[in-house]
Amino acid sequence: MNNLPNLTPDDLISFEEKVAETFNSGIIKAPVHLYHGNEHQMIDVFSEINHEDWVLCSWRSHYQCLLKGVPQQEVMDEILKGRSISLCFPEYRILSSAIVTGVLPIAVGIAMSIKRENGTNKVHVFLGEMTSETGLAHECIKYSTNHDLPIRFVIEDNGKSVCSDTREVWNTNALTYENSTADNIYYYKYDTKYPHAGAGKRVQF
Numbered sequence: 001m002n003n004l005p006n007l008t009p010d011d012l013i014s015f016e017e018k019v020a021e022t023f024n025s026g027i028i029k030a031p032v033h034l035y036h037g038n039e040h041q042m043i044d045v046f047s048e049i050n051h052e053d054w055v056l057c058s059w060r061s062h063y064q065c066l067l068k069g070v071p072q073q074e075v076m077d078e079i080l081k082g083r084s085i086s087l088c089f090p091e092y093r094i095l096s097s098a099i100v101t102g103v104l105p106i107a108v109g110i111a112m113s114i115k116r117e118n119g120t121n122k123v124h125v126f127l128g129e130m131t132s133e134t135g136l137a138h139e140c141i142k143y144s145t146n147h148d149l150p151i152r153f154v155i156e157d158n159g160k161s162v163c164s165d166t167r168e169v170w171n172t173n174a175l176t177y178e179n180s181t182a183d184n185i186y187y188y189k190y191d192t193k194y195p196h197a198g199a200g201k202r203v204q205f
């Protein structure tokens with residue numbers, strides 16, 4: 001028991017479909033980044049997240065907000081205000097940034113603070129596979145590992161960075177963390193039906 005809502009894959013999918021529909025009808029004016037195809041992995045990741053833990057995300061964070069306990073209507077209200085790409089609900093201990101790597105040093109800083117204060121909670125930070133190949137991600141993971149910080153890096157591999165193939169960019173078949181067995185890395189692959197941004201109609205890329 002982790003005191004977080006018990007959501008099913010269908011709950012997550014139907015929320016995201018509602019956002020897609022609202023975006024495609026022109027009611028949401030700002031970009032949205034949607035998840036699809038990773039519901040089981042996301043629920044598995046959250047089975048190890050507690051109420052007191054911090055969750056940090058990128059531009060794609062609707063599933064995390066719902067699973068961390070933010071009521072659906074509160075998440076939807078923020079999305080309708082155009083804030084889908086940087087949803088922050090500090091009272092639920094969930095923070096996001098639309099800047100590639102933006103949340104990584106913040107996540108490390110929170111984990112340092114928890115360790116210094118002998119806290120028992122943890123930080124879980126989500127990043128795409130291209131973000132995981134940046135220098136800043138490598139430094140944050142190395143620092144956190146060597147200092148044994150209470151943080152887990154959840155790397156979500158959809159194979160793409162906007163429209164670029166991540167493995168083609170780095171000329172490799174295997175990305176740095178994809179075969180990692182480290183305790184502080186959770187790596188998963190998924191196929192999404194949505195474009196990087198948007199919902200298949202209107203503005204998308």
Ligand SMILES: Cc1ncc(C[n+]2csc(CCOP(=O)(O)OP(=O)(O)O)c2C)c(N)n1
Pocket residue numbers: 059060098099100127128129130131132156158160161162166196
């Ligand atoms: C500093 C910075 N550079 C560029 C961008 C534009 N941008 C947004 S997402 C993204 C690709 C990230 O790819 P990945 O980390 O694999 O994430 P995902 O595919 O899950 O969106 C880029 C280049 C940005 N938001 N911030």
